[in-house]
Amino acid sequence: MILFKLDVDVMYKVIGISYITFRVIQAISDQKNYGSLDFFEFTSYLFFPPTLLAGPIDRSYRFKSDLDNGYNNISTSNFVRGWELLVIGGLFKFVLAEFVAKFWLGEIDATSTSIATMVNSAYSYTAYFYFDFAGYSAMAMGVGIMLGISVPKNFDKPYLAQNPQEFWRRFHITLGAWLTDYFFKPIYMYLQRFSYLRGRRLLVQNISITLTFLLMGMWNGLVWHYIFSGLLFGLYSSIHNCYVHYVKKGGADIFSVSSNILSLSMKRLIMVNSVVLALYVFSGRVPL
Template sequence: MYSNAYFFVWLFSSALVFAGVNRYLKHRLTYLVSFSVLTLFGWVHIFRDQFIIPVAVFACFYGVAWMKEKHWLKTWQAVSLTLLPLLLVKLHLNNHWGMIGLSFMTFRAIDVLLYRKKEDAHAFIYYFCYLFMPFVILAGPMYRWNSWLKDIKQTSFVMTCDLFLQAMQQIFYGIVQKFLFAMLIDREIISHWQHQPFSWTQGVVLSVAYSFYLYFDFAGYSNMAMGAGRLFGLNIPANFNLPILAKNPQDFWRRFHISLSEWLRDVIFMPVYMHLLRLNYFRLNKTLAQNIGIFCTLFCMGAWNGLERHYVVSGVLFGLMSVTHNMLLWTAKKRPAFGCWLQLPPVSFAGRVLTLAGAAVSLYIFSGMSPL
């Protein structure tokens, strides 16, 4: 979508029309009406070749949410049913449900099930726009339900010159990241090295190159989505914060794909961790409960793309890196001398290097280009 010049013409034209009509009506144009029209046009354009599948998916998601509000389904049952189409597609058991943006649409539907308040239970239009908003339908960032409601329920939105220029700057920044840096890395390095016989040199080059490619490609997309949302008064969350500066695995996931990392923390880590603490054994071994929750969360970070071997292995590596770091922190608390040793500049620098090297190897495996 963001690789099509026509999309930007449509985007800026829509933003100017929205701002102009709203100003003409003295800012009486509601967000709900405006964004409903925008989402409907976006939906028609994106799914112009396959209307039935998105309608069926939306009906399924909305029906499950409605039954949960009626207390006909428990939360875990509703979440399981919402995940079912995505699982069937990822397991290649039913590819007919496959559609653009199914993964993040499923996650947003689950966010509604977990965090929607009772007074918003029957907001059909809000739900439709949230699932099918054109800016983030393909690959995130993970825009939470409560943040969406806060933005969309604003009484008025005034497009100022400064706000427009800020949005343009962020979109331009994303264009440079995605269509200059990422494209150059892909054409000049990855496409050249990936067809050569495997060697350690090839593995190192592709690990580093793919990590930078993925960062620039995804960060560029995220910046364009954030800038596009800002044109319409939406505060789509930041998704990257210079992961190359990460001090450790925990810090890396605070900087890389931030919105999904935080969402998985709330949806997977906290429920798993709190459930384990109900058991006497884990109340006496909280670090073990943390490690299980961390591993499950980071495993899902890699494996939610599918259960092919490279996704599973990368998820395992993500989890092992973070569990190892958590054990080092636990040991440092038990042994102050070891904690002081970890704070030494050479050791701290080595930790940064190992973090980035481990992330690069994991992402290389995730790409499917490695022999694993």
């Protein structure tokens, strides 16, 4: 996996190795609570074609329940539902994403250090990334449903999120849930063993959050722009966590001084622009 992430030209690279690794960890970790899979179930879960390259990241026990249902999940209504998702996903990925790539993103000089050009590049990449990735995820869901497998939803209008916590409940949902269950929670419990950190709940939460997003960045690739974008997302979540803690302790909520519509708009504006910055870094298009 390290060689794959370093982009070393190795003949043993495996397509979808990152997602396969996460599935293996989940299946092994949960077998005590949910039981193990036989060889056919396990290999079907690991190498399910629609989700092999870029998710969504399913859970083994949920996948197994669909396999156990057999042909009961294959019906005319599910085929139609799956076909609709496949068409919508194809529209997103092969029409909208390609349109943005050709007529907006592709027209921008990524080496330019002009502020206006960099801002334009950041917003165009954000639009392209959403249409491309959300489109792929919708197509994977559609094909899965047509085959009798209810692939979990991965995107839910993420750019309408009001804060980082809500954003990760809308954006790459299955990755966020996986990292929470199999990294954030264990590291949080581990850090509480240290006497200095015991009782410092906010600090432990923020350390765990930062390490989780650092892992996410490294998971995308061991290059600076992936890692730094992960740290940015970790910083956003830690700042939000501190702000929520501050308000709960009686601090003034700066968003409560305006109307609900204005407050909602301000939160969304701050969040979407924060995401644009992090995804711009993620893209590797920053002219450094």
